[in-house]
Amino acid sequence: MSLLTTIMEHSLDDGYAEAAARRGATGTSRLPKALSGKLGLALGLVLAAIVVTVGAAQAQFSAPTEAKERQRLIDRIQADTRDADALQKDVDTLRGTVAGEQQSALNRPDGDADRTLELMAAATPAQGPGVKLVVDDAAEASEGGTGGPRESDSFSDTGRVRDRDMQHVVNGLWSSGAEAVSINGQRLTALSAIRAAGQAILVDNKPLVPPYTVLAIGDGKKLSTAFRHSADGEYLHVLQTTYGIRASVSVQSHIELPAAPSLILRYATPDPAVTGRGGQ
Numbered sequence: 001m002s003l004l005t006t007i008m009e010h011s012l013d014d015g016y017a018e019a020a021a022r023r024g025a026t027g028t029s030r031l032p033k034a035l036s037g038k039l040g041l042a043l044g045l046v047l048a049a050i051v052v053t054v055g056a057a058q059a060q061f062s063a064p065t066e067a068k069e070r071q072r073l074i075d076r077i078q079a080d081t082r083d084a085d086a087l088q089k090d091v092d093t094l095r096g097t098v099a100g101e102q103q104s105a106l107n108r109p110d111g112d113a114d115r116t117l118e119l120m121a122a123a124t125p126a127q128g129p130g131v132k133l134v135v136d137d138a139a140e141a142s143e144g145g146t147g148g149p150r151e152s153d154s155f156s157d158t159g160r161v162r163d164r165d166m167q168h169v170v171n172g173l174w175s176s177g178a179e180a181v182s183i184n185g186q187r188l189t190a191l192s193a194i195r196a197a198g199q200a201i202l203v204d205n206k207p208l209v210p211p212y213t214v215l216a217i218g219d220g221k222k223l224s225t226a227f228r229h230s231a232d233g234e235y236l237h238v239l240q241t242t243y244g245i246r247a248s249v250s251v252q253s254h255i256e257l258p259a260a261p262s263l264i265l266r267y268a269t270p271d272p273a274v275t276g277r278g279g280q
Contacts, residue, residue: 121189121190121260122180122187122188122189122259122260123259123260124259125256125257125258125259126179126180126217126256126257127217127254127255127256127257128179128217128218128254128255129217129218129219129220129251129252129253129254129255130178130215130216130217130218130220130223130251130252130255131173131215131216131218131220131223131224131227131249131250131251131252132213132214132215132249132250132252132255133169133173133213133214133215133216133227133247133248133249133250134211134212134213134214134246134247134248135161135165135166135169135210135211135212135214135236135245135246135247136161136210136211136212136245136246136247137159137160137161137210137211137245137246138159138160138243138244138245138246139244139246140159140244158243159243159244159245160199161201161210161212161245162196162201163194163195163196163201163202165235165236165239165245166183166194166201166203166212166214167194168232168235168236169214169232169236170183170188170194170214171232172227172230172231172232172233172235172236173214173216173223173227175230175232176218176223176226176227176230176233177218177219177222177223177226178216178217178218178223179216179217179218180216180217180257181214181215181216181217181257182214182215182257182258183203183208183212183213183214184203184208184209184212184213185258186203186204186206186208187257187258187259187260187261188203188260189260192204193205204261211246215252215255215257216255217255217257220251220252220253221251224249224250224251227249228249
Protein backbone atom coordinates (compact mmCIF):
# COMPACT_ATOMS: atom_id res chain seq x y z
CA MET A 1 0.00 0.00 0.00
CA SER A 2 2.88 2.37 0.72
CA LEU A 3 4.20 1.88 -2.85
CA LEU A 4 0.83 2.71 -4.37
CA THR A 5 0.52 5.75 -2.10
CA THR A 6 3.98 6.98 -3.13
CA ILE A 7 3.15 6.59 -6.83
CA MET A 8 -0.10 8.48 -6.46
CA GLU A 9 1.42 11.31 -4.42
CA HIS A 10 4.58 11.63 -6.52
CA SER A 11 3.39 10.91 -10.08
CA LEU A 12 6.05 13.26 -11.50
CA ASP A 13 9.70 12.42 -10.93
CA ASP A 14 11.57 14.91 -8.73
CA GLY A 15 14.15 15.60 -11.43
CA TYR A 16 11.47 16.51 -13.97
CA ALA A 17 9.77 18.71 -11.40
CA GLU A 18 13.00 20.62 -10.70
CA ALA A 19 13.67 21.12 -14.44
CA ALA A 20 10.15 22.44 -14.95
CA ALA A 21 10.59 24.83 -12.02
CA ARG A 22 13.85 26.20 -13.43
CA ARG A 23 12.30 26.64 -16.89
CA GLY A 24 9.43 28.57 -15.32
CA ALA A 25 11.84 30.79 -13.43
CA THR A 26 13.97 31.68 -16.48
CA GLY A 27 11.10 31.83 -19.03
CA THR A 28 10.24 29.61 -21.99
CA SER A 29 11.81 31.71 -24.74
CA ARG A 30 15.11 30.38 -26.15
CA LEU A 31 15.85 33.44 -28.26
CA PRO A 32 19.09 35.21 -27.42
CA LYS A 33 18.64 38.30 -25.26
CA ALA A 34 22.03 39.84 -25.99
CA LEU A 35 22.33 42.29 -28.89
CA SER A 36 25.14 40.29 -30.53
CA GLY A 37 23.06 37.13 -30.41
CA LYS A 38 20.07 38.88 -31.98
CA LEU A 39 22.28 40.31 -34.73
CA GLY A 40 23.76 36.89 -35.45
CA LEU A 41 20.31 35.35 -35.66
CA ALA A 42 19.10 38.08 -38.01
CA LEU A 43 22.20 37.68 -40.20
CA GLY A 44 21.61 33.92 -40.42
CA LEU A 45 18.00 34.44 -41.43
CA VAL A 46 19.03 36.95 -44.10
CA LEU A 47 21.65 34.55 -45.52
CA ALA A 48 19.12 31.72 -45.61
CA ALA A 49 16.65 33.96 -47.41
CA ILE A 50 19.33 34.98 -49.92
CA VAL A 51 20.27 31.34 -50.63
CA VAL A 52 16.64 30.35 -51.17
CA THR A 53 16.02 33.37 -53.40
CA VAL A 54 19.13 32.77 -55.53
CA GLY A 55 18.28 29.07 -55.91
CA ALA A 56 14.75 29.86 -57.01
CA ALA A 57 16.03 32.47 -59.49
CA GLN A 58 18.55 30.04 -60.98
CA ALA A 59 15.92 27.32 -61.31
CA GLN A 60 13.56 29.76 -63.01
CA PHE A 61 16.33 30.95 -65.32
CA SER A 62 17.55 27.46 -66.30
CA ALA A 63 14.08 25.98 -66.83
CA PRO A 64 13.48 27.64 -70.24
CA THR A 65 17.00 26.68 -71.38
CA GLU A 66 16.48 23.02 -70.46
CA ALA A 67 13.08 23.03 -72.12
CA LYS A 68 14.57 24.47 -75.30
CA GLU A 69 17.38 21.90 -75.27
CA ARG A 70 14.89 19.08 -74.75
CA GLN A 71 12.71 20.33 -77.59
CA ARG A 72 15.78 20.62 -79.81
CA LEU A 73 16.64 16.97 -79.13
CA ILE A 74 13.05 15.91 -79.82
CA ASP A 75 13.07 17.78 -83.13
CA ARG A 76 16.38 16.18 -84.08
CA ILE A 77 15.11 12.69 -83.27
CA GLN A 78 11.95 13.25 -85.28
CA ALA A 79 13.94 14.60 -88.25
CA ASP A 80 16.34 11.64 -88.15
CA THR A 81 13.39 9.26 -87.95
CA ARG A 82 11.83 10.83 -91.03
CA ASP A 83 15.14 10.56 -92.87
CA ALA A 84 15.49 6.91 -91.87
CA ASP A 85 11.95 6.16 -93.07
CA ALA A 86 12.66 7.86 -96.38
CA LEU A 87 15.89 5.89 -96.81
CA GLN A 88 14.08 2.65 -95.99
CA LYS A 89 11.50 3.42 -98.69
CA ASP A 90 14.34 4.02 -101.14
CA VAL A 91 15.94 0.71 -100.15
CA ASP A 92 12.64 -1.14 -100.63
CA THR A 93 12.16 0.50 -104.03
CA LEU A 94 15.69 -0.40 -105.13
CA ARG A 95 15.25 -3.96 -103.93
CA GLY A 96 12.10 -4.24 -105.98
CA THR A 97 13.89 -2.85 -109.02
CA VAL A 98 16.81 -5.22 -108.58
CA ALA A 99 14.48 -8.19 -108.14
CA GLY A 100 12.62 -7.21 -111.30
CA GLU A 101 15.85 -6.87 -113.27
CA GLN A 102 17.05 -10.23 -112.02
CA GLN A 103 13.78 -11.86 -112.95
CA SER A 104 13.79 -10.32 -116.42
CA ALA A 105 17.40 -11.42 -116.92
CA LEU A 106 16.51 -14.99 -116.02
CA ASN A 107 13.16 -15.13 -117.82
CA ARG A 108 14.17 -15.47 -121.43
CA PRO A 109 11.99 -17.38 -123.92
CA ASP A 110 14.34 -20.35 -124.27
CA GLY A 111 11.92 -23.05 -123.09
CA ASP A 112 12.92 -25.81 -120.69
CA ALA A 113 16.55 -24.74 -120.54
CA ASP A 114 15.65 -21.45 -118.89
CA ARG A 115 13.15 -23.06 -116.52
CA THR A 116 15.86 -25.47 -115.41
CA LEU A 117 18.24 -22.55 -114.95
CA GLU A 118 15.69 -20.69 -112.84
CA LEU A 119 15.13 -23.77 -110.69
CA MET A 120 18.86 -24.32 -110.17
CA ALA A 121 19.40 -20.65 -109.34
CA ALA A 122 16.41 -20.64 -106.95
CA ALA A 123 15.06 -17.62 -108.82
CA THR A 124 11.47 -18.87 -108.75
CA PRO A 125 9.36 -20.80 -106.24
CA ALA A 126 9.43 -24.57 -106.61
CA GLN A 127 6.93 -27.28 -105.79
CA GLY A 128 6.66 -31.03 -106.13
CA PRO A 129 7.21 -34.26 -104.22
CA GLY A 130 10.20 -34.72 -101.99
CA VAL A 131 11.33 -35.40 -98.43
CA LYS A 132 11.09 -33.63 -95.11
CA LEU A 133 14.03 -33.97 -92.74
CA VAL A 134 13.79 -32.57 -89.21
CA VAL A 135 16.98 -32.26 -87.13
CA ASP A 136 16.89 -31.15 -83.50
CA ASP A 137 19.18 -30.92 -80.48
CA ALA A 138 19.36 -33.83 -78.08
CA ALA A 139 16.74 -33.93 -75.34
CA GLU A 140 19.53 -33.03 -72.90
CA ALA A 141 21.96 -31.20 -75.11
CA SER A 142 24.72 -31.08 -72.49
CA GLU A 143 25.08 -34.86 -72.47
CA GLY A 144 26.60 -36.98 -75.20
CA GLY A 145 29.05 -39.71 -76.05
CA THR A 146 32.75 -39.53 -76.71
CA GLY A 147 34.69 -40.06 -79.88
CA GLY A 148 33.10 -40.10 -83.30
CA PRO A 149 32.88 -37.09 -85.61
CA ARG A 150 33.42 -34.59 -82.78
CA GLU A 151 36.36 -36.04 -80.88
CA SER A 152 38.83 -33.41 -82.14
CA ASP A 153 36.55 -30.43 -81.61
CA SER A 154 36.67 -28.19 -78.55
CA PHE A 155 32.90 -27.66 -78.62
CA SER A 156 31.81 -28.93 -75.21
CA ASP A 157 28.07 -29.38 -75.75
CA THR A 158 28.02 -32.41 -78.04
CA GLY A 159 24.25 -32.73 -77.97
CA ARG A 160 23.62 -29.56 -79.98
CA VAL A 161 23.27 -29.44 -83.74
CA ARG A 162 26.09 -27.46 -85.32
CA ASP A 163 26.61 -25.70 -88.59
CA ARG A 164 28.75 -28.48 -90.04
CA ASP A 165 26.03 -31.01 -89.20
CA MET A 166 23.58 -29.05 -91.33
CA GLN A 167 26.23 -28.77 -94.04
CA HIS A 168 26.47 -32.58 -94.12
CA VAL A 169 22.68 -32.87 -94.27
CA VAL A 170 22.29 -30.39 -97.12
CA ASN A 171 25.23 -31.71 -99.12
CA GLY A 172 23.91 -35.24 -98.69
CA LEU A 173 20.51 -34.22 -100.05
CA TRP A 174 22.05 -32.43 -103.03
CA SER A 175 24.25 -35.43 -103.87
CA SER A 176 21.29 -37.79 -103.46
CA GLY A 177 19.36 -36.00 -106.22
CA ALA A 178 17.53 -33.08 -104.58
CA GLU A 179 16.44 -30.42 -107.07
CA ALA A 180 15.71 -27.66 -104.54
CA VAL A 181 16.37 -27.38 -100.79
CA SER A 182 15.30 -25.03 -98.00
CA ILE A 183 16.05 -24.84 -94.26
CA ASN A 184 13.34 -23.37 -92.02
CA GLY A 185 11.81 -21.68 -95.06
CA GLN A 186 15.16 -20.26 -96.24
CA ARG A 187 15.76 -21.31 -99.87
CA LEU A 188 19.30 -22.44 -100.58
CA THR A 189 21.26 -21.58 -103.69
CA ALA A 190 24.62 -22.67 -105.04
CA LEU A 191 26.16 -19.73 -103.16
CA SER A 192 24.39 -20.22 -99.82
CA ALA A 193 26.61 -20.36 -96.75
CA ILE A 194 25.86 -22.29 -93.55
CA ARG A 195 27.98 -20.88 -90.78
CA ALA A 196 28.04 -20.55 -87.00
CA ALA A 197 28.02 -17.46 -84.77
CA GLY A 198 28.69 -18.68 -81.27
CA GLN A 199 26.16 -21.47 -80.76
CA ALA A 200 23.73 -20.14 -83.39
CA ILE A 201 23.52 -21.46 -86.95
CA LEU A 202 23.34 -18.88 -89.73
CA VAL A 203 22.13 -19.52 -93.27
CA ASP A 204 23.11 -16.65 -95.54
CA ASN A 205 23.70 -14.56 -92.38
CA LYS A 206 20.17 -15.23 -91.07
CA PRO A 207 19.96 -17.02 -87.71
CA LEU A 208 17.96 -20.23 -87.47
CA VAL A 209 16.20 -21.67 -84.44
CA PRO A 210 15.93 -25.44 -83.80
CA PRO A 211 14.33 -27.68 -84.77
CA TYR A 212 15.79 -27.37 -88.26
CA THR A 213 13.28 -28.42 -90.92
CA VAL A 214 14.92 -29.27 -94.24
CA LEU A 215 12.66 -29.63 -97.28
CA ALA A 216 14.05 -31.13 -100.48
CA ILE A 217 12.19 -31.54 -103.78
CA GLY A 218 12.81 -34.70 -105.79
CA ASP A 219 11.65 -38.27 -106.13
CA GLY A 220 10.65 -38.78 -102.51
CA LYS A 221 11.33 -42.51 -102.10
CA LYS A 222 14.52 -42.57 -104.13
CA LEU A 223 15.79 -39.39 -102.47
CA SER A 224 15.09 -40.72 -98.99
CA THR A 225 16.75 -44.07 -99.71
CA ALA A 226 19.77 -42.50 -101.38
CA PHE A 227 20.29 -40.09 -98.50
CA ARG A 228 20.03 -42.80 -95.84
CA HIS A 229 22.72 -44.87 -97.59
CA SER A 230 25.02 -41.95 -98.34
CA ALA A 231 28.06 -40.98 -96.27
CA ASP A 232 26.22 -37.92 -95.00
CA GLY A 233 23.23 -40.04 -94.02
CA GLU A 234 25.58 -42.31 -92.07
CA TYR A 235 27.08 -39.22 -90.43
CA LEU A 236 23.63 -38.15 -89.25
CA HIS A 237 22.96 -41.67 -87.95
CA VAL A 238 26.17 -41.52 -85.89
CA LEU A 239 25.02 -38.22 -84.37
CA GLN A 240 21.74 -39.85 -83.42
CA THR A 241 23.19 -42.96 -81.82
CA THR A 242 26.25 -41.36 -80.20
CA TYR A 243 25.10 -37.91 -79.14
CA GLY A 244 21.33 -38.24 -78.92
CA ILE A 245 20.60 -35.73 -81.68
CA ARG A 246 17.06 -36.22 -82.93
CA ALA A 247 16.36 -36.61 -86.65
CA SER A 248 13.50 -37.91 -88.76
CA VAL A 249 13.04 -38.33 -92.52
CA SER A 250 9.62 -38.62 -94.18
CA VAL A 251 8.50 -38.78 -97.79
CA GLN A 252 6.19 -35.93 -98.83
CA SER A 253 3.78 -35.98 -101.75
CA HIS A 254 3.83 -32.20 -102.16
CA ILE A 255 6.32 -29.57 -101.04
CA GLU A 256 6.38 -25.85 -101.79
CA LEU A 257 9.59 -23.84 -101.55
CA PRO A 258 9.85 -20.05 -101.89
CA ALA A 259 12.27 -18.31 -104.20
CA ALA A 260 15.58 -17.17 -102.78
CA PRO A 261 15.27 -13.69 -101.21
CA SER A 262 18.15 -12.27 -103.23
CA LEU A 263 20.27 -13.39 -106.13
CA ILE A 264 23.60 -12.21 -107.45
CA LEU A 265 23.86 -12.17 -111.23
CA ARG A 266 27.30 -12.81 -112.63
CA TYR A 267 28.15 -12.41 -116.28
CA ALA A 268 30.95 -14.24 -118.08
CA THR A 269 32.78 -12.68 -121.01
CA PRO A 270 35.37 -14.40 -123.18
CA ASP A 271 39.01 -13.62 -122.51
CA PRO A 272 40.41 -11.82 -125.60
CA ALA A 273 43.75 -13.55 -125.23
CA VAL A 274 42.16 -16.99 -125.08
CA THR A 275 39.81 -16.13 -127.95
CA GLY A 276 42.74 -14.96 -130.06
CA ARG A 277 44.73 -18.15 -129.50
CA GLY A 278 41.67 -20.22 -130.27
CA GLY A 279 41.23 -18.37 -133.58
CA GLN A 280 44.82 -19.13 -134.60
